[in-house]
Each structure stands twice: as structure tokens, then as C-alpha cells.
Amino acid sequence: MTEKKFHAVFSLSDSIKNIQANSTMQLTKDCNSKICFYEFSTSSKSENKGAAIVDPNANPLSLNNIVSAALITYKTDLVENASLSVAPAHSNSEHSEFMQYFNDTLVKLRLAGWHRYILPNEARVPGREASKFNLFDEVLGVPVGTGPWKDPTLKLSQAQWLAMPTINTWYFHKNGNYLLFRVQRENTLQAPQDRGSYLFSFNFQSEAEFYKNFVPNENQDDWVKLLPPELDRMAQERAQTEARLKQMGIAIDADYQDPPIKALK
Numbered sequence: 001m002t003e004k005k006f007h008a009v010f011s012l013s014d015s016i017k018n019i020q021a022n023s024t025m026q027l028t029k030d031c032n033s034k035i036c037f038y039e040f041s042t043s044s045k046s047e048n049k050g051a052a053i054v055d056p057n058a059n060p061l062s063l064n065n066i067v068s069a070a071l072i073t074y075k076t077d078l079v080e081n082a083s084l085s086v087a088p089a090h091s092n093s094e095h096s097e098f099m100q101y102f103n104d105t106l107v108k109l110r111l112a113g114w115h116r117y118i119l120p121n122e123a124r125v126p127g128r129e130a131s132k133f134n135l136f137d138e139v140l141g142v143p144v145g146t147g148p149w150k151d152p153t154l155k156l157s158q159a160q161w162l163a164m165p166t167i168n169t170w171y172f173h174k175n176g177n178y179l180l181f182r183v184q185r186e187n188t189l190q191a192p193q194d195r196g197s198y199l200f201s202f203n204f205q206s207e208a209e210f211y212k213n214f215v216p217n218e219n220q221d222d223w224v225k226l227l228p229p230e231l232d233r234m235a236q237e238r239a240q241t242e243a244r245l246k247q248m249g250i251a252i253d254a255d256y257q258d259p260p261i262k263a264l265k
């Protein structure tokens with residue numbers, strides 16, 4: 001039988017059996033007492049790179065040139081976490097080629113219904129305000145993960161792109177699920193301003209898997225009970241930061257509202 005390429009069709013919280021039935025996958029399975037990993041990997045130089053369709057029944061997102069994938073179940077057969085890594089061009093290609101892929105992906109995410117996510121303790125600063133801050137990913141002297149530079153509407157120049165750290169993550173949410181879109185860059189030694197090697201990673205997480213990270217590891221099974229006081233604390237931190245920023249003349253995106261958390265309703 002001819003080996004088929006990795007092609008996954010899935011939504012989070014679907015069973016791994018259903019996903020396998022609707023996909024063409026050569027997966028290895030690795031389990032312990034609580035977690036199972038269903039994995040695929042190939043070389044970035046391979047002609048057998050994978051593809052995936054995420055949320056096939058609700059504004060699907062199509063991804064190609066997948067070099068690794070992990071579909072993860074926790075205590076059940078439901079996939080609550082899916083990580084896909086994409087190599088869209090050869091190593092040592094021009095930065096502009098990878099930047100175009102990044103910008104095209106942001107458009108695809110928007111059309112597929114993914115929206116910017118801002119951590120609950122961080123100020124809701126739009127991308128147009130990014131130039132008012134001196135240090136990247138820092139607001140009022142505090143490191144941030146979802147600051148104005150991570151607004152997907154912000155168009156970065158190549159100089160700004162190369163001035164960023166070599167690993168960056170953009171956060172999104174859609175219908176109770178979450179996405180961490182990560183870019184890893186390694187500049188070519190011979191021409192660091194012109195060429196580089198990149199890996200783009202898409203880590204899809206269910207609501208439970210995402211918000212478990214807001215509480216200590218040893219208490220994650222009780223995340224629904226422990227999350228509300230933590231969200232209250234984070235909201236107070238955001239309010240204090242936004243008040244200071246307003247006094248400095250920096251705009252706040254008051255239209256942004258935290259996505260509802262279904263488990264807390």
C-alpha cells in the first residue's frame with residue numbers, strides 16, 4: 001500500500017477515533033497513565049509534508065507544509081490540545097518570504113474567526129500605540145506577552161521584524177478555544193539582515209487546557225474553582241495599568257472584552 005501523506009481534519013474536543021476516521025495520518029502513539037500523544041514528524045526538506053484542516057464545520061483553517069504534529073488527549077479520548085509546526089519555505093530563504101507567510105496567515109486566521117486575545121492582567125493596548133513604548137514586549141517596566149506589538153492588525157516593517165526576539169507568540173481565541181501562534185527565527189550567519197530559517201507553530205488548546213495554566217500545576221484539576229479569584233486579581237492589575245497608561249496619553253481599546261469562559265457560567 002502506498003504511504004499516504006499526513007492530512008488531519010479535526011476540531012478540538014473531538015475524539016481521536018473520529019479524527020483518525022476523517023484523516024489520513026501516519027501517527028505514533030505514546031501514552032502514560034494520564035496523557036496520550038499521537039504524533040507525526042518529517043524533515044523540513046521532505047516532499048511528504050503534512051496538511052490539516054482545523055474546525056472543518058465552522059470557518060475552517062487550512063494549514064500546509066506541516067513538518068510535525070501532536071494531537072494530545074488527557075484521561076479521555078478527546079483531543080484537548082493540538083500542536084502543528086509548519087516550515088513554509090526552505091532554510092536560509094529571504095526574511096521577506098517568511099514575513100509574507102506570517103501576514104497571509106494572520107489574514108487566514110481572521111477569516112477563520114480567530115480573534116486577538118489579551119491576557120486578563122495586561123492592558124488592552126492597540127497595535128497603533130506600539131511606537132509609544134521604548135522596549136518591545138514591556139509595559140511600564142513589566143514584561144508582557146500580549147502587548148500592542150502582538151496586535152495582529154499591526155503591520156511590521158522588516159526592520160521591526162528583525163528587531164524582535166527570535167521567538168515570538170501571538171494569542172488568539174475562537175468559540176471557547178485558544179491558539180498560540182509562535183514564530184521561531186534563526187538569522188543566516190552570512191546575511192543575517194536578508195535571510196533566515198523559520199518554524200511556525202500553531203498550538204490549539206481547549207478552554208480547560210488553556211485556563212489550567214492560570215493556576216499552580218499541583219492544583220490544575222481544580223482549575224474551575226481556583227480560576228475566578230485569579231481572574232479578579234488579574235483584572236485589578238489590568239485596571240491599574242490602564243489607568244496609568246491613560247494618564248500618559250496612551251489609548252486603551254475599551255471595545256476589547258475578555259472572551260466568556262463556558263466552564264464558569
